Amino acid sequence: MSRILVFQKCFLTLLPSLAIIAGLPGCSQNTATETRKPDKAHLVEVAVVAQVDSGVTRVRTGTLRARREINIYAQEEGRVTALPYYEGDKINKGQVLARLDDALLRSQLARAEATRHKAEQDLKRIRDLYKKKLTTDEELSRAETELEVASADLELLKTRLSYTIIKAPISGVISNRLTEPGNVVEKHDHLLTLSDPSSLVTEVSVSELLIPQMSLEDPVKVTIDALGQTVHNGRITRIHPNLDPLTRRGMVEMELKPVPDGARPGQLCRVEFTTRVAKRLVVPFRAIRRDEQGEYVYVLKESVATETAPQKAVDKIDGGNGEQHNKETNKEAGDKSVVVRAPVRSGLRLGEQVEILQGLEENQKVVVRGFLGLSEGKPVKIVAPQAQTDSPSAVTPKPVSVDQPTPTV
Numbered sequence: 001m002s003r004i005l006v007f008q009k010c011f012l013t014l015l016p017s018l019a020i021i022a023g024l025p026g027c028s029q030n031t032a033t034e035t036r037k038p039d040k041a042h043l044v045e046v047a048v049v050a051q052v053d054s055g056v057t058r059v060r061t062g063t064l065r066a067r068r069e070i071n072i073y074a075q076e077e078g079r080v081t082a083l084p085y086y087e088g089d090k091i092n093k094g095q096v097l098a099r100l101d102d103a104l105l106r107s108q109l110a111r112a113e114a115t116r117h118k119a120e121q122d123l124k125r126i127r128d129l130y131k132k133k134l135t136t137d138e139e140l141s142r143a144e145t146e147l148e149v150a151s152a153d154l155e156l157l158k159t160r161l162s163y164t165i166i167k168a169p170i171s172g173v174i175s176n177r178l179t180e181p182g183n184v185v186e187k188h189d190h191l192l193t194l195s196d197p198s199s200l201v202t203e204v205s206v207s208e209l210l211i212p213q214m215s216l217e218d219p220v221k222v223t224i225d226a227l228g229q230t231v232h233n234g235r236i237t238r239i240h241p242n243l244d245p246l247t248r249r250g251m252v253e254m255e256l257k258p259v260p261d262g263a264r265p266g267q268l269c270r271v272e273f274t275t276r277v278a279k280r281l282v283v284p285f286r287a288i289r290r291d292e293q294g295e296y297v298y299v300l301k302e303s304v305a306t307e308t309a310p311q312k313a314v315d316k317i318d319g320g321n322g323e324q325h326n327k328e329t330n331k332e333a334g335d336k337s338v339v340v341r342a343p344v345r346s347g348l349r350l351g352e353q354v355e356i357l358q359g360l361e362e363n364q365k366v367v368v369r370g371f372l373g374l375s376e377g378k379p380v381k382i383v384a385p386q387a388q389t390d391s392p393s394a395v396t397p398k399p400v401s402v403d404q405p406t407p408t409v
Contacts, residue, residue, distance in 0.1 A: 041381035044339070044370035046300055047284050051362045054282075056210060056348055057274045062202035064224070064256065064267045068170060072192040074185045075163040076100055083181050083191070091168045091194060098191055100164040109157040116150035123147050172196040175265070200256045200263055201237065204271055205249045209348055213275035214239060220254050221272040227262050234271070282353040287366045288346055295346055298339040298374060300365035300382075339367060341376045 082099035085091060126143040129135040176193035179185060202222075206214070220234045238253035254271055256263065287297050344359030360366070367374065374380070 041379045043383045044367045044380045046365040047368045049360045049364045051281050053277050055274045055277045059272045060204035062204045064200045064202050064269050066195040066265045067199040067201045068196040070194045074189045077186050079184045080181050085174050087174050089174045093171045095168045098166040102164040105161045112154040112157050116154050119147040119150040200259050203251045203253050206252045208248045211250050222256050223270045225268045232260050281356045284368045285354045287368045296341050296343045298367040299342045300337050301340050302337050
């Protein structure tokens with residue numbers, strides 16, 4: 001009996017301590033709930049997809065050449081008897097550039113003339129006999145044919161004889177002299193090159209994305225390195241119809257007119273041209289990402305702030321004491337959004353901007369900074385001021401005056 005009384009006394013003594021220990025887990029859980037904070041969002045900077053009216057300015061290098069450059073060939077074989085002009089000499093149309101020895105052809109021409117004269121006499125005699133019915137129709141036909149053949153041979157030799165005197169087909173300057181008097185040349189040997197310096201042209205390679213926005217007679221600006229930084233006027237004279245299937249680029253011919261003093265074929269020139277103004281969707285170039293699937297951007301998608309289960313537990317346990325904490329948590333969650341991957345197709349490079357041909361719409365927001373560790377569906381928080389991202393001036397491209405080494409331009 002005494003042992004039972006002692007045990008009851010000890011139990012009553014330890015009961016308050018057990019009650020305190022039993023209450024500790026609830027306090028600990030309440031404290032942990034109150035101190036829990038939402039996950040930290042990924043910090044990013046964004047820019048707005050903007051539609052702008054813009055032309056594209058590019059500078060391409062080329063080589064000047066004469067629009068008309070004619071190679072003079074020998075159309076007959078023989079010895080060169082005269083070749084009076086040298087490189088740099090100015091020539092007028094119709095001037096004699098070269099002479100070939102024509103002695104053999106003149107002899108053949110004399111023979112052909114005699115043959116024709118004989119054929120004429122034979123035909124006259126046969127006709128007189130035919131009128132008297134002393135010859136046949138076959139004899140008359142044969143005589144007429146012989147005269148026609150003799151006349152054709154005579155004309156052929158006259159033409160060949162004319163080829164021994166080579167005249168200038170255009171006015172220009174001798175740019176190349178390839179033989180000397182006394183040399184024997186064969187048919188189609190190259191003797192001289194005649195250039196017309198009154199019109200200089202150059203051809204430049206242009207992207208397939210720009211060619212549809214160019215037209216004949218569009219003005220261009222040309223600078224010639226050898227003549228300093230003076231800008232000369234030019235125009236587009238020809239757009240080649242075919243593109244290189246490997247580079248997707250085409251040739252555009254531009255004429256420099258009037259030709260400035262000192263400009264010569266073979267000089268290096270730089271051509272600046274601007275396409276016509278068109279509406280374009282643009283984003284900063286740094287927003288474009290690339291992987292094995294192609295080009296893409298991260299588009300900002302606004303999220304709706306919701307009350308989480310831990311926040312509800314705080315309100316229930318604290319009996320309303322966690323209301324202020326819940327408001328602060330919801331405010332922070334309202335500043336967060338998520339990003340989604342959007343495949344795009346880019347076009348022209350416009351300075352620090354790039355044209356978007358497919359995949360985005362105007363006023364969408366894309367991530368331009370903070371890509372490290374970023375993935376689709378990840379919550380993000382915008383750190384750039386809204387005024388900087390929404391300002392149209394922040395995305396309006398300026399014309400580019402130099403080549404951009406990008407694969408799309």
